[in-house]
Amino acid sequence: MKIVFLGSGNVATHLALAFNASGQQITQVWSRKKVNAEQLAAQVNASAIEDLSSLDRNADLYLIAVKDDAIIDLVPPLMGLKGVVVHTSGATPLDVLQGLENYGVFYPLQTFSKQKALDLSNTPMCLEANSAAAMQVLESAAKLISTAQYRMDSEQRKVLHLAAVFACNFSNHLYQLGHSILQTHGLNFEILKPLILETARKIEDAVPFDVQTGPAVRGDQETMVKHLRLLDARPDLQGIYKTLSESIKKTHL
């Protein structure tokens, strides 16, 4: 499979490395800034371009991994391609690519940071396409780098993205608030890591509802009052504590 990447950020980098490792040929990496394109291209034996007039127009797959609101700008220069053009955004509908011949969405449900090498092999690849033929190309491509493929439409993908914001983006922020509370009192975040990992591991076998612990689900008012008092200097954290404790109580009524 011949693949072109449009974009050179975290998502583009991790996907390009995975496709390259699976033996596919990445012919080009495009970025608005050539230096960025070159950095990724060098890692996957591709050539770097910054001018779309020199685009390889014979690739099988064009992977757009740019900021959500920049996707639409790439549609006019990609008109007329025979290969399948996909974007990789959770929150952007399929039809942003309308006007192209073969197009779709290739959304890897994963959290990408530049710092961390990532094994994509069990990352859910969420796929949508404007035709059965395009879907076949996307499924073949997804199978090259992951064991998990899901077909879903734009509405479902938006819901999934929202659920991921709650379960992952917000959880990471709560890790950070825990980190900050410990730091304020001279305690080491290391102490908390085994518990964070176990909390996440639990949901492999259990429904989160069934394994909820803590003062709110126990209705332990005394502890909650103590905790809020500890946060007297941080009204923002008091607000979060109250909001989430109320939600836990309401859910477990």
Place this chain on the structure above:
Amino acid sequence: MKIVFLGSGNVATHLALAFNASGQQITQVWSRKKVNAEQLAAQVNASAIEDLSSLDRNADLYLIAVKDDAIIDLVPPLMGLKGVVVHTSGATPLDVLQGLENYGVFYPLQTFSKQKALDLSNTPMCLEANSAAAMQVLESAAKLISTAQYRMDSEQRKVLHLAAVFACNFSNHLYQLGHSILQTHGLNFEILKPLILETARKIEDAVPFDVQTGPAVRGDQETMVKHLRLLDARPDLQGIYKTLSESIKKTHL
């Protein structure tokens, strides 16, 4: 080491199993309801009692694992013991046990559910004692079941407990909200599990602040508006979404 357990819930069960597996002798399990005491006692070759007048008064360690507000009721019947009496509560100060001779706190920072077998071997054991001699007993005991021991006073333990509520209890609730959002739209929670696990694993090597992802940290207003609209039927979830997104934005200003 001869150990008596007072209580037979999740914490008592997991600790008793770990001490039993390490070869210690658990002589008795006390519970207000004999049937509960018997259930745990049978698993660790101990005898079950419901009347504290038949307490084995020659044990080395007495582990209280009952509801926080029931700890104090156990102090009068335990007066005069030579062994070290500890409670296992994160939110309860050491001095609730005042009046006893040798006492302390043995707080395993972990999330205990009856359903799930647990390897305590890297669980931080947070220790406090009223004397150096009692601390020595607690450290010896902790080393029998875990590689991680931390000395901390009651104030530090309260802070740690609070940080754990943020990073773990609240995160689990957010997993559940993600689960509920998916369910409402007929999507399977399985899709989200690899991402939840990777989000937790990331903090093994990175500070949570540095790996924050999602629309709020990107300042992606358009996606946030879309997400809030998706939650029109759930004003409670809209509130949580806004509160946490604001907190992320403020933290990453």
